[in-house]
Amino acid sequence: MTTERTEKIRERVRESYGRIARDEARGCYQEPLSSCCGESGFTPERASASMGYSADDMTSVPEGSNLGLGCGNPVALASLKEGETVVDLGSGGGFDCFLAAEQVGDTGKVIGVDMTPDMISLARENKRKSGRENVEFRLGEIEHLPVADGVADIVISNCVINLSPDKPAVYREAYRVLKPGGRLSISDIVSTKPLPAGMQEDLALVSACVGGAATTEDTEKTLKDAGFVDIRIITKEESREVISSLAPDTADEAWEYFVSADIEAIKPERF
Numbered sequence: 001m002t003t004e005r006t007e008k009i010r011e012r013v014r015e016s017y018g019r020i021a022r023d024e025a026r027g028c029y030q031e032p033l034s035s036c037c038g039e040s041g042f043t044p045e046r047a048s049a050s051m052g053y054s055a056d057d058m059t060s061v062p063e064g065s066n067l068g069l070g071c072g073n074p075v076a077l078a079s080l081k082e083g084e085t086v087v088d089l090g091s092g093g094g095f096d097c098f099l100a101a102e103q104v105g106d107t108g109k110v111i112g113v114d115m116t117p118d119m120i121s122l123a124r125e126n127k128r129k130s131g132r133e134n135v136e137f138r139l140g141e142i143e144h145l146p147v148a149d150g151v152a153d154i155v156i157s158n159c160v161i162n163l164s165p166d167k168p169a170v171y172r173e174a175y176r177v178l179k180p181g182g183r184l185s186i187s188d189i190v191s192t193k194p195l196p197a198g199m200q201e202d203l204a205l206v207s208a209c210v211g212g213a214a215t216t217e218d219t220e221k222t223l224k225d226a227g228f229v230d231i232r233i234i235t236k237e238e239s240r241e242v243i244s245s246l247a248p249d250t251a252d253e254a255w256e257y258f259v260s261a262d263i264e265a266i267k268p269e270r271f
Helices: 003-021 044-050 055-059 074-078 095-104 117-130 167-177 197-201 203-207 216-226 237-243 248-257
Strands: 085-089 109-114 135-139 152-158 178-191 229-236 258-266
Touching (some): 003 203, 074 095, 074 258, 085 167, 095 109, 095 117, 095 135, 095 152, 117 135, 152 167, 167 178, 197 203
Parallel strands (some): 085 109, 085 152, 109 135
Antiparallel strands (some): 178 258
């Protein structure tokens, strides 16, 4: 992928998610409005409930942190423990960060990273409202994390890595910031077969969480190449109908190509 194409993708994603943070739009695909994994007329609560979040989850976080942008529940998948350090790739308004901060407790720490300045501003305001001291938000690209080597017990992410034009760099960075034995817990959209060129090149579909989706096979290979072991990619066939609503003009194709997946892997103790 050319540098120009990479920058176009990043700028489109930054613009789209800036609009969401400023409350000028709802969800990834904004014409018509929809959620990243939901249909027109969605609410963040409805979208999150469909992704496995409980009513308690949604009421325990600051108002405005749940934007309904996920395609799974990586915090539930992660089985967090008190005292752990968590890094969230593409933290948005901070929804998963605040849930993780509750689970790791005052002796733990959560670092949210997002490349959109408006999202970071929103998340920091949500932190102020929450009064939580064990969570922080840093501006940065997930391909170049502003996080030191070997500090995280677990890296989480929710429907964000599909947006990256350089997924190998994302997984290499996740590997770098994890401690030996650290865990990866990702919810993302993947493709079950290679996408037609037209879908890959459509920036609207990329920012809608589908045009940049990697295949399950490519995802597994990328994780292996980064050094991860014990890789598990569990696709959710029931998600196809929901995902088809992301891009209404290509709904039939979306149904055919995309599913949400839980992706888990381990950084070896010795490497």
